[in-house]
Amino acid sequence: MDNNSNSFETMSVTYGERDQSPAPGVEDVVVPIHLSSTYSIPRIEKGMSLEDVNADDGEYLYSRLANPTRNALEHRIAALEGASHGFAVVSGTAAIATTMSAILTPGDHVVAFEDLYGGTKSMLKRFFNERLNVGVDFVDATDPENVAAAMRDETALVWMETPTNPLIHLCDIAAIAEIAHAHDAKLGVDNTFLSPYFQQPLALGADVVIHSTTKYLNGHSDSIGGAIVTDDDALAEEIGFLQQIGLGAMLSPFDSYLTLRGMKTLPLRMRQHEQNALAIARFLEEHPAVDAVHYPGLESHPQHDLACEQMDGFGGTLSLELATDLDGVVEFLGALQHFPLAVSLGGVESLIEHPATMTHSPLTQAERDALGITDSLLRISVGTEAVEDLRYDLDTALSMISTTDTAHPTTTQS
Structure with a gap:
């Protein structure tokens, strides 16, 4: 099937399902949950291998x-990402680990955005650097020149989030792709915060894109998963090996x-997320x-x-700095009614x-x-x-701290 044969909205609804009939003559409108762990095959033949099986x-x-x-x-x-290859894995963290493992070997070097999700930074430092002897430099990638200055002969991967978590910094994907490719390195982009509806890094020069499907792709805070997409055939082969055999980190049928x-x-939700987020911001x-x-x-x-x-929209996630100390933050959080205090993001609930x-x-x-x-x-x-409900809730909670001392305990860097 041609990835570009339909609009984004149409592919979001139907793509990939209509050729997944469970049996001849059965035409499910929605793909069923195939829970079987194994499948019967009609026969064996001399010289058969796993590569002969074509899903x-x-x-x-x-x-x-x-x-x-x-x-x-x-x-x-x-x-939806305009890619040739897609892989669904057990979490967003697994998507990052699988992708990096497909690219990196001991002695390689990574240049990464300094403002990354804390789990990603810990993975790069504690697993790839300390255990696998992969060098890692974290840089302020809001300026592509900082990325260029950190590149080495052994740099194999440049890793970016854009926007970043939690300070919502951006990097110039196209400019950094040129830098990475000039050094024969791959550019990986975590596109979780925007989804392919608002940003498509492959079209801007990235080699591989990952998502925590837990967030906007699933959108209902009831499934954990990750996705990897790429147009690079050789990289896809390595990722597929790790997903299916090397790590076995595939996504379950129910979460799929x-x-x-x-x-x-997805398109409907992303438009509403953005409309609400801009009004709240x-x-x-x-x-x-x-x-x-x-x-x-x-x-x-x-x-x-x-x-x-480089974006077709601004997404549904923002961050703010209150004019108070930690005690004031605690008071503010305790007064909210429509914003549960919880990690994760991208669900229909705030x-x-x-x-x-x-x-x-x-x-x-x-x-x-x-x-x-x-x-x-x-x-x-x-x-x-x-x-209106969200704004009223925030305004009410902010009134709890609006008369307190508004001096910051530390200097804010933004």
Whole structure:
């Protein structure tokens, strides 16, 4: 099937499912959950191997290798990213680890954005650097020249998030792709915060893109998963080996089904997430109890112009810095009604989290200070609820701290 044969909205609803019939003459509108762990084959032949089994032709042997429900999901996410190959794995972290393992060998070097999800930074430092002897340099990738300055002869991978978690920094994907390729390195991009609806890094020069499908792709906070997409045939072969045999980190049929179901409404949800997030960001930017708002849809964001160039929308996640100390943050969080205090993001329900004590707690205090992750920083995943309810809830909670001392305990870096 031609990945470009339909619009994004149409592919979100139907792509990958109509050729996944469970039996001749049965035409499910929605792909069923294929729970079987193994499949009967008609016969054996001399010289047969695993490579002879082709799931795209309806041939299945063992669900770790290929499963009809997962196969449908992998085709859909690849189509939405404009990619030739897609892989669904057990988590977003597994997607990152699988991708990096497919590229890196001991002695290689990685240049990575300094403002990454805390788990990704810990993986690079504790697993790849300390255990596998892979060199890692973290740089401020908002300026591509910093990436260029960190490149070495042994650099095999440049790893970016854009926007970043939690400070919503951006990097110029096209410029950094040129730098990576000039050094024969691969560029990997974590596209979780925007989804393929708002950003397509492969079209900008990236070699491989990953998602935590837990977030916007699934969109309902009821499944954990990850996805990897690429146009690089050789890299896809390595990723496929690791997914199916080397690591066995494939996504389960049930989680594949949930993600397929969630992706049917991806365009609708992303438009509502963005509409609500922009309204909330503008409201917070004008509030006296808020020191700063980080959201690329705001003209005040230092990379707003870049966002308009390489993104088709601004997403549903923002961060803010309250004009108070940790005690004031605790008081604010306790007053909220529509923003549960929880990690993760991208669901239809709004969530709020405190990076310093939650998602980025694996980092040292010095590392958090260097990044600007202060005790006053909060990240909000803006859901699809009525924006008037969300705004009223935030305003009510902010009033709890608006008369307190608004001096920051530390200097904010943004």
